[in-house]
Amino acid sequence: MTLFERVFNGNDAVYGLTEQAIDAAIAQHGEEKAVSFPNTAYCLPCYYAVTGVKVTNLKELKEALGVVKTLMTREPRLNDAFMSGVATALCAEFIEALKYIDGAAPYEEPLYGHLADAVIRELGVPLVTGDIPGVAVILGSAPTVEEGVALVKSYQAQGILVTLVGGICDQVAEAGMATGANVRVIPLGKDVTAVIHVVSVALRAALIFGNVTPGDAKTLMEYTMQRVPAFVNAFAPLDDVIVACGAGAIALGFPVITNETENIARVPKSLIVQEDVSKFNATSLEARDIKIKITNIDIPVAFASAFEGEIIRRGDMQVEFDGSRVDCAELVHTVEASEIEDHKITVVGPEVDEMELGSKNSIAYVVKVAGKSMQPDFEPVIERKFHNYINCIEGVYHTGQRDMQRIRISKNAFAAGFRLKHIGEVLYASVKNEFEAVVDKCEVVIYTDPAECTRIRHEVAIPTFNKRDDRLKNLTDESVDVYYSCILCQAFSPSHVCVVTPERLGLCGAVSWLDAKATNELDPNGPCQVITKERPIDERIGEYEDVNEAVKRLSQGALEDVSLYSIMEKPMTSCGCFECICGIEPFSNGVCIANREYAGMTPLGMTFPELASMTGGGVQTPGFMGHGKHFIGSKKFMKAEGGIERIVWMPKELKEFVADRLNQTAKELYGIDNFTDMIGDETVATDPETLVEFLTEKGHPALGMDPMM
Ligand code: SF4
Ligand code: NI
Ligand code: NI
Structure with a gap:
């Protein structure tokens, strides 16, 4: 069978199922029954984005299916295959929408199903800053649980947002891997139609950020191709339905990488066969032209933005530091270059080994910086990044700022050899990396000795914060040039x-x-x-x-x-x-x-x-x-x-x-x-x-x- 025939077959199969499902729903609920996804202003977002028509009830859904049928032309040409791919995606959206009828909640933790508009808006800044460099869509079951989890973790370690559809959802659960939007691994659903929930994110991004007019399918596809850095990893065996979905992905500009070798045609840059699953990551990044910012930091646990949202529960923590209970502080301090030694990290007071399991402790870290272009105005800017830096450490959790920060170190991180000096390494490397234009030298002192923490907090940090607040109060639109x-x-x-x-x-x-x-x-x-x-x-x-x-x-x-x-x-x-x-x-x-x-x-x-x-x-x-x-x-x-x-x-x-x-x-x-x-x-x-x-x-x-x- 040719690739075209496989796409058409898959599309026909899904279309048939969709028609049955809509007819059954109409028989059960009547034509006037409302259909929609929750927490979105775009009704059925994919159909709306492609056609400009808002579907609100079953009658309109049935009419929409007629429109979808017109996309399903059957000439053995590339455009026909792409359009059949898009038609398959729209059918998937209809099937998924029917699951939500009557305010039903068809997905249970850890599965997500439909993602709210607010989630997409939140992704805006991390995507533009490259903090999230790409979006992976992993489809099907990996050859083994280990290979599946390794692939997911490889993307996670790069900050890539990973969405899972099909058997891989069970595989990561079986391995006990923590998933969720907070760690950038989102199991969408086990049916192949759940893939529409990530397509929906890409298309809504075009409407939300790109000012693309709904119904302008050409501009829509240009937008996703040029601006949404997504790609698909589809595990063998691929059935015709998955192949048809793949055609839809390619139509949107998302390359498909698969380990299927039987009965599959290769399309350069779009449909890529990579037999070795351990090379999916590299092949995908190359195909989508995604560059990863690497910060090499010498610590015994992972360091990636995907861990920023990780939460450490009381029972999982080795020790904690809590500025609301004991004296703590975090501070950037500008000094003369001659006063510091670059990359020197000192811990003054007990290390984690000497603290009781589950105990609450003081911590104060002072990051001393020097540089010709350094200005005191940049101190709070650098300091505010500490939260992100420390949170990126796997097994370490940070909230708050100034003298009210709170840090937890997990038992796992401790067992892996993580110590306070590594917080120093992370602060040093991150500050030097991100602020290299103004910071020539950087030294970190971490105090855990309670008396020293009290001194740093009250005699150094608080007076500095007060001075800064006064400066901010006087910063008005009129007072600057x-x-x-x-x-x-x-x-x-x-x-x-x-x-x-x-x-x-x-x-x-x-x-x-x-x-x-x-x-x-x-x-x-x-x-x-x-x-x-x-x-x-x-x-x-x-x-x-x-x-x-x-x-x-x-x-x-x-x-x-x-x-x-x-x-x-x-x-x-x-x-x-x-x-x-x-x-x-x-x-x-x-x-x-x-x-x-x-x-x-x-x-x-x-x-x-x-x-x-x-x-x-x-x-x-x-x-x-x-x-x-x-x-x-x-x-x-x-x-x-x-x-x-x-x-x-x-x-x-x-x-x-x-x-x-x-x-x-x-x-x-x-x-x-x-x-x-x-x-x-x-x-x-x-x-x-x-x-x-x-x-x-x-x-x-x-x-x-x-x-x-
Ligand atoms: Fe924030 Fe505006 Fe800059 Fe976007 S353009 S990052 S919204 S300040
Ligand atoms: Ni923005
Ligand atoms: Ni005090």
Whole structure:
């Protein structure tokens, strides 16, 4: 049989199953029965992305199947095979969607099934920074459990996001391997149709970040081919259905690597036979042209960004360090080059061996740096990375910062020989690696002696933090001479530009003005460029000629003008990875804000994913704006429309997170005490009528303000 025939056969088989499944569902539930995936604004995302049509019930699903049939032409040509591949993928999506009818939860831990829009938005920044260099789709059962697990771990160690479909899900479970989005290994499901859940991620990325018009299949496929670094590893034996799915993957630009040797045609760069499963990794990276950043660190456990989200439970820990209970600190300290010795690592006090199993201890580490271009402003920027660095160690967990950090070392890591001096190695290597342009020499001192920790914390660290906080307080948009652009997200959102100012951080929440300044210093031709602010046009909305020129240039002409402080007039664009979205609420003259973690309804009648889908892709959408969490307490938050007084609703969790700063700003700007108490949340109202009642009762200032539109 030719490859074409195999694709067509597989496609026909899946089509037949889909038709039966839809007919059976209609017989059972009736045509009007709703169908959708949970936590997405895109209904059946793949079908919507390819055709531009939103399917909402079984009747429309049946009609959609008719459209799919038109893709299934049977000439023995490459395009026919690709389209049949796409048709197979769409059928898979229909079959999977039927599993969710009536709010069913068809997947149980550790399987994921459908992934929420919020998951895709979260992937934005790690994908653009190369922290996640690629996405692997592993399909079928590996020849042995050991080979399967070794392959998964090889990708994990490179930071690659691994999705699993079919027998490999059982294989990793059998080996007792920890899986989950937090360690970047996501078992999707055991049926081959579950592969659609990763295709759905790729296609939604095009809609969310790429501003691709749903239905523009050509642009859609160009986008996935050029910007989504995914590939497929399919284990032998391949049946015709898998071959048909593979054709769909190739149509999207994702190469397929397989160890099948029988009855398979090779297609250069697209369908690659690699008999040796241990070489799948290398072959895949080469085929998709993925480069891995290597940081070689001499420690006895793995070091990879995939371990950042790993959690260590109490029962699994050897020892812990807890800044909330005992004196701890983490600090970057700039010194003269003559005062330090490069790569010197000292532990002052007991090592882990001398600590009791399960005990709580003090720790303070001071990373001394020296360099001609080093500035004290970069200290907090470097220091904030400690969290990522230490978390990347397999078997070590880090939360918090400054003098409130908490670290756990697992029993397994300890047994593998991991000691505190290795934390020093990790900090040294990571700082030198990432900040080489400003750090010439670096030395690490780790204190565990309790008296020394107390001294470092109270006499060195806290005074430094206080000084920095004063500096930050005085950093306002007016007090600086320049702003910075950030175009990191252009990898996915080609016309998006963030303008980062002291009082307005990047919408992803990860880039403050100081971060952007440091990034610019480290790489003057990199993603963050200086923007002057010498020619104001309109101070009220924060519009500058210099900023407009920069934005126009950096967006390749896609954007003419932006304001820094308005949500209605020339608002800043969004890429898609924003932490929060705010949208206007006409009944109260205010705005509602939802954060990515919030899964419920908002008084705007939309959930976070639905609100989020109103903006993105580098386009201006007055009335909706993506932003970082820390922007909420800023005096510049929609200043043009009256500022934070307009905020009428936020999820409770977000409200608590921003309360201190928001209350302080409200007190300063308007003399209002405890402003957050006037703001509604989901425990108060998720509809506008109840919300307005609540606001009236509280005397919320927005009610008396001018309408925004
Ligand atoms: Fe992306 Fe803006 Fe964050 Fe830069 S600041 S990473 S462009 S969201
Ligand atoms: Ni103390
Ligand atoms: Ni982004």
